[in-house]
Structures are given as C-alpha cells and as structure tokens.
Amino acid sequence: MSSIPQPLLKIGYNVLFTIGFALTWPYLTYLIWRRQPFWERLGERLGHYPPDLKEWLKDPRRPIWIHAVSVGEMLLARVFVRELRALRPNLRILLTTGTPTGRRMGEPLLDPQTRMVYAPTDFYYSMLRAFRRIRPAALILVENEIWPNMLWRARKMGVKVFLVNSRLSRRNRRLFRIARSFVRPVLQLFDWIGVQSPEDMRRFAIAGFPEEHLHLMGSMKYDVAALAADHPGKGLEIRRAAGWDQGQVLLLGGSTHPGEEMILAELIRALRAKHPELRLMLVPRHVERAGSILAELRGTGLRVMKRSDFKNQVGSDPEIVLVDTTGELRDLYPTADLVFIGKTMTGTGGQNFLEAARYGRAIVAGPHMENFMSLRKEFEETKGIRVTGSVEDLERVVSELLTNRGEREELGRRAKACFQEHLGAGRRCAEILIGEIAKSERSSASS
Numbered sequence: 001m002s003s004i005p006q007p008l009l010k011i012g013y014n015v016l017f018t019i020g021f022a023l024t025w026p027y028l029t030y031l032i033w034r035r036q037p038f039w040e041r042l043g044e045r046l047g048h049y050p051p052d053l054k055e056w057l058k059d060p061r062r063p064i065w066i067h068a069v070s071v072g073e074m075l076l077a078r079v080f081v082r083e084l085r086a087l088r089p090n091l092r093i094l095l096t097t098g099t100p101t102g103r104r105m106g107e108p109l110l111d112p113q114t115r116m117v118y119a120p121t122d123f124y125y126s127m128l129r130a131f132r133r134i135r136p137a138a139l140i141l142v143e144n145e146i147w148p149n150m151l152w153r154a155r156k157m158g159v160k161v162f163l164v165n166s167r168l169s170r171r172n173r174r175l176f177r178i179a180r181s182f183v184r185p186v187l188q189l190f191d192w193i194g195v196q197s198p199e200d201m202r203r204f205a206i207a208g209f210p211e212e213h214l215h216l217m218g219s220m221k222y223d224v225a226a227l228a229a230d231h232p233g234k235g236l237e238i239r240r241a242a243g244w245d246q247g248q249v250l251l252l253g254g255s256t257h258p259g260e261e262m263i264l265a266e267l268i269r270a271l272r273a274k275h276p277e278l279r280l281m282l283v284p285r286h287v288e289r290a291g292s293i294l295a296e297l298r299g300t301g302l303r304v305m306k307r308s309d310f311k312n313q314v315g316s317d318p319e320i321v322l323v324d325t326t327g328e329l330r331d332l333y334p335t336a337d338l339v340f341i342g343k344t345m346t347g348t349g350g351q352n353f354l355e356a357a358r359y360g361r362a363i364v365a366g367p368h369m370e371n372f373m374s375l376r377k378e379f380e381e382t383k384g385i386r387v388t389g390s391v392e393d394l395e396r397v398v399s400e401l402l403t404n405r406g407e408r409e410e411l412g413r414r415a416k417a418c419f420q421e422h423l424g425a426g427r428r429c430a431e432i433l434i435g436e437i438a439k440s441e442r443s444s445a446s447s
Helices: 006-023 025-034 036-040 042-046 051-057 071-087 100-109 124-134 148-156 170-178 180-187 198-207 221-225 234-241 260-271 287-300 307-312 329-335 354-358 370-381 391-403 405-421 425-446
Strands: 064-067 093-097 114-118 138-142 160-166 192-195 214-216 249-256 278-284 304-306 320-322 338-341 362-365
Touching (some): 006 025, 006 148, 006 180, 042 114, 042 124, 051 124, 071 093, 071 138, 071 425, 100 114, 124 148, 138 425, 160 425, 192 198, 192 425, 221 354, 221 425, 234 307, 234 329, 249 260, 249 329, 260 287, 287 304, 287 320, 304 307, 329 354, 338 391, 354 405, 362 405, 370 405
Parallel strands (some): 064 093, 064 138, 093 114, 138 160, 160 192, 192 214, 249 278, 249 338, 278 320, 304 320, 338 362
C-alpha cells in the first residue's frame, strides 16, 4: 500500500486531532481543576511563554530542545544533559515535559544555560508559535515521542530531529505496520534514531523507519542506574535498625505487585527451617497497598514489621519488613544479598533491575519480563541473572543460592560486570549530537 501524500496527511491528522481534543475536553477540564500546576502553566502548552523565558530565548545562540514526556524519560534526559555538558559546557538547552512529576524530576538540571517548560500540545498553531519562539538548533526526542505537527514544523524550519534511547515493542511494531501508509511519511522525518538493541533495529526497519538513519547505541537506562544514590549509606542504616546486622541474609522484593508479597512470604516460611538466617524486605510498587499487604502477611505466622514503625521497635529482628514509605528502594539495593524483581511472577512486563545489578546483587526473577527483553537477554548471556519459570522454581533457586554463598556472590559479580560493560550510551549519543551541531555551525558560517 502506498503512503498517503503529505498535504492530505497533514489535513487529516489535524482534523482528527482537533476532534479528539474536543471529545476529551471534559476530562481535560477535570485535570485542570485537580492539578493546579497544569492550570497555572496552561499557556505553555499552547506555545505562550513567560517574559523571562522569552528574554532568555532572544540570545542569538540557538538552544537544543530536548523533550522528555514524564519521569522515566526525564531521568534519561538528565543523563543526556550531563554528557552534553561534559562535551560542551556552554550549550544552551531547553527542556520540555508533559507532566508535573516530569517537571519536578527535571528541576535539578536548571541553571543559567538550561530552562524548562511544558511541551506544546500538538496543535498546528501551538507548534508554530513554539518553534518560532524557541528557534531550536536541534530537536531531541527521548524514547518514543512521535508528534506529527512537531516533526513537520521541525522539517519546515530545517531543524534536525534526533530520537534517542528508542525501543519498539512487538505491539507497537504491529500497530505501525497496520497503519503503515499513514505513519510511514511521519517516520521518515527523523534524521537520526538511536536504538537500544539489534532486535529494536530490526523492528524499527519493519515498522517503516528509515533504515539509513537507524544506529545501534545501547540503552541509556544503564547510565540512569549509575546516577548517584539519593542518600548514600541510608540502606545500611535501615538494615541495622531492623536488627539485621548479625549475619542475617536479606532477600529484597523490589517493586512487588499483588500476589508477589505472599509468594515471597511463603517462600520464607518454607525455607526458614533450613535457612534460619533468611530475612525478607518487601517494597511494593504502590505503597498505598501497604495496609492490605500487612493484613495478609500477619496471617502467615511470621514476625512482620512496618518500616514506619522502626523508631518504636529498633533492632527487633523481624522475619519480614514491609516498606510502607516511598523513595527508599534505590538506597536498599546495596544492602541486599538477594534481589527478587517485582512484576515478574504475577504481573506482566517486569520492573527495571539495573540498579540491583549496579551494586552487584544476586538477581532472581519470574518469567514475565516483557518490557525488558533486551536487557534480560544481555544478562542471561553473561549469566548475570536467574530467571525462574514458576513459584516452585523460584523457591528452588533461592534455596540453592542460600546454600552456596560462593555461587550467590558470583551471580552478583557477573551482574555488575554486565552492567559496567553496557554503560556509555548517553555519552555516545551526546558525541554524535555535538558533532552534528558543529557541522551545522560550520555550514552556517560558510554560507
């Protein structure tokens, strides 16, 4: 099937986008009412910027525009900005995001050379106003942000568009192939695409992305995991407060999902006769589930303590600690002897396990790691992770690793080695971008 002509595609997209926006307006109004930050900066989403930003944009040095839609993408942007700054300290950067949480995550980057606003909505006139005001030297999209009016406007102004740290799931690849005649003309607008794995390279090509613009760069998620811990030493303090500093072996359940807490608790109960030193710390993905989890755990007959109760029961050495506070998982990884990756046994997709690998922890997981298949493959090839197929298999593997300390520590060493081997995607992408900017500057100077 041939591609739809660009003029017809632009008209059709803008008509459908406007209709879709009109139909969802009641929900958007509700968001405006619930989220004060959304309301206060609504103008930014339409391409209207405050006076201080307008003044900053008057500088003849055109900024790099980096769009990171929410928290995960903004963490990647933080790595990317760090690498850009290392190569070119005076580079001017404008960050855009789509959510209040993404904005908060990007605030540590702000300085005289870096500004941040909400991304313009993909209306024709919103993008027109934004590009005319920003005049970017290049547009960097993090992961899979594809907005047609943004791409069309960039091409109209001669702005190169880079897609960094991108991956394509089987589901998205199928959607792109089904609508190939609609999306192929848009996908061809990218000048450079940095993908995470060889499998992603193949999927992008099949989906319709220009093969000559695809480049294998690795995953920047490794670089994100290598960022400094928020509170160095805090995890050890938490372990000591639990009374687990007398030779106990800690199994950490990170970002667990419904059902996995009881699976791990039953595992502790099954193994405690043979391994009395085994302890369990549970960090649920959604802390608001702590009450219901605690009720379930108390039915096991094991001694359970909440993290928030530590001040009243210091050193009591429970068999299970339920972390009912937020933001501490990253600090806990260095203190664990074994790490179970949540959402891999009862959920679907899995959770990111790279921070556990960074600290050389022995990592075990269930079979469901669909969102991290390329990472799983890299770690399985180096024997840096144990993936189990069932609850019974998980119990067997944990028991083996408890019995054989050398094997457990070797598993952790292999995980750390694999992690370190794959660092540097952010630097590689930054070097290419800086090179492209330099080419554009030389071209402009000679013309």
